[in-house]
């Protein structure tokens with residue numbers, strides 16, 4: 227029988243204060259730190275692909291032709307998941323079985339934002355100025371949605387890499403704006419409110435301060451932004467990026483703050499890429515307060531980057547606990563993964 231002490235710090239559960247749920251860490255089980263030599267694995271794409279529906283001058287599935295854009299390019303999604311013109315639901319069909327079952331129009335606006343005209347770059351390797359321009363364009367979108375009376379919540383996200391289902395490498399993100407509030411924001415708002423009631427303090431500020439005190443999970447930091455693998459990370463390399471000053475959404479951030487945020491974001495993704503010698507896949511989402519004119523001064527917007535890989539070639543499958551019970555079981559410790567990234571000198 228092995229000594230319990232051997233598992234110390236490798237086998238425990240941790241409270242996720244923003245989701246108000248437990249995450250179980252069982253790094254003692256079958257996890258071995260990977261230290262094998264990996265070969266450089268960066269696929270080569272052309273700068274322009276005539277088959278790509280996002281490249282400048284190409285025709286999209288809707289028949290619309292992309293302009294010969296030189297910078298950031300935004301358009302309404304040709305196959306929107308939510309739309310202002312989605313079918314209207316007849317009132318007699320809206321509530322069923324005494325309101326137990328409900329249905330409603332799939333209201334919203336879905337857009338696509340191309341980071342760059344070049345087919346073969348990523349947000350990690352465009353210039354710092356170009357990354358900041360992307361964040362500025364997203365800020366303009368948020369200002370637009372804040373004024374839109376049908377939109378309550380905006381999800382900006384990027385799926386990067388074939389492993390998360392993206393077949394087109396052209397660098398882009400998506401914007402889904404809806405008339406309901408996204409779950410992660412609902413959960414975080416609830417946690418913020420509860421924490422304010424219990425401790426009379428701001429939960430986000432306390433998390434940032436705790437990470438700064440512990441220091442060992444910080445991946446990148448500058449005057450305006452900070453990135454860390456949080457104490458309560460669910461994915462091996464899960465990273466949160468915060469502007470240091472509290473903003474409910476991107477809409478109120480100034481250019482200097484956006485530039486700082488872009489710099490820290492790029493440092494994180496460059497470290498990801500260098501660590502695996504590849505264009506590292508991830509799902510990245512902006513967690514932002516609702517845009518429904520409510521008071522969200524306690525909310526602190528942030529980026530959540532969830533890479534699907536635990537080590538090169540080894541994905542984290544969302545199986546029994548995650549899919550079946552909506553509870554994460556991690557095979558790695560946040561401190562170990564943070565240490566891997568902290569070691570990398572760019």
Ligand SMILES: [Zn+2]
Pocket residue numbers: 274275278279280281282344345396
């Ligand atoms: Zn392209």
